[in-house]
Amino acid sequence: MSDWVDRVFCEDALTGLSRIPDGAVDLILTDPPYNLGKDYGNASDQQSEADFLAWTARWLDLAIPKLKDNGSLYIFATWRYSPEIFVMLKQRLTMMNEIIWDRRVPSMGGSVRSYSSVHDTIGFFVKRKDYYFDLDAVRIPYDEATKKARSRSIFVGSKWLELGYNPKDLWSVSRLHREHPERAEHPTQKPLEIIERMIKASCPPGGVVLDPFMGSGTTALAARRTGRQFTGFELNEAYCAIIDQRLRTPVADTIAQKKAVKQAAKKAAADTTN
Numbered sequence: 001m002s003d004w005v006d007r008v009f010c011e012d013a014l015t016g017l018s019r020i021p022d023g024a025v026d027l028i029l030t031d032p033p034y035n036l037g038k039d040y041g042n043a044s045d046q047q048s049e050a051d052f053l054a055w056t057a058r059w060l061d062l063a064i065p066k067l068k069d070n071g072s073l074y075i076f077a078t079w080r081y082s083p084e085i086f087v088m089l090k091q092r093l094t095m096m097n098e099i100i101w102d103r104r105v106p107s108m109g110g111s112v113r114s115y116s117s118v119h120d121t122i123g124f125f126v127k128r129k130d131y132y133f134d135l136d137a138v139r140i141p142y143d144e145a146t147k148k149a150r151s152r153s154i155f156v157g158s159k160w161l162e163l164g165y166n167p168k169d170l171w172s173v174s175r176l177h178r179e180h181p182e183r184a185e186h187p188t189q190k191p192l193e194i195i196e197r198m199i200k201a202s203c204p205p206g207g208v209v210l211d212p213f214m215g216s217g218t219t220a221l222a223a224r225r226t227g228r229q230f231t232g233f234e235l236n237e238a239y240c241a242i243i244d245q246r247l248r249t250p251v252a253d254t255i256a257q258k259k260a261v262k263q264a265a266k267k268a269a270a271d272t273t274n
């Protein structure tokens, strides 16, 4: 296929997006800088409010034309700028959901004069009414106790009982702590579980997912693991190296490797104390 598919370009998305033809991608799934002052080895998260919002509008106007007519867009944001960003997006697309990602474990420290923020706000937008959406691919199986409780004759043979339920708009998935086997050296890496759910629901098998802000490459890896293609950009060369490495090493292997290293370290420590 084209030379922009299954590649992450180590360059500024705002120039790189011109590599991608208009109407060529099924899904834009992205987690752009939040403007909270984070250090990504560049100033992208440390702009004035006006510059950040103008920059957001610029990249949205470059990225949205890349969507197919039945395409969708998911964007991670925080409470600080999601209102402004969602208004911008509602002027360009149709909003379908605001999904709350409950990270479960609050970040350390934080203000003592307000509540501890423990969620990301994710916007789900579509281009047209006939957008691609495969609910069956992301249904959550009922547990055995629930199935048993619904065993009365009126429920027997119910398709929904076998297929599972529709994920709600509150997703409780722990953020990746330091010890997590998936964890790479990126400060705001997202769990594969969340990204894979979005891809399975909103990109057909074999389709293309675009992420202009790849970070550690979670979107690319999730696309590969679910049988989709990917394309995208990342500004920081060190993160580009992490992306290459993650794409070269299947996650199952990484988890097995990390477990083996940990077990060896534990055994070595036990041998020393004995």
Ligand SMILES: C[S@@+](CC[C@H](N)C(=O)[O-])C[C@H]1O[C@@H](n2cnc3c(N)ncnc32)[C@H](O)[C@@H]1O
Pocket: 011, 012, 013, 014, 031, 032, 033, 034, 040, 042, 044, 186, 188, 189, 190, 191, 212, 213, 214, 215, 216, 217, 218, 219, 233, 234, 235, 236, 239
């Ligand atoms: C919130 S992080 C993405 C994290 C990613 N979802 C993951 O799971 O690892 C945003 C990323 O956008 C990158 N970035 C910022 N400005 C950029 C630009 N103009 N072009 C490409 N990447 C950029 C940053 O270096 C940072 O790694």
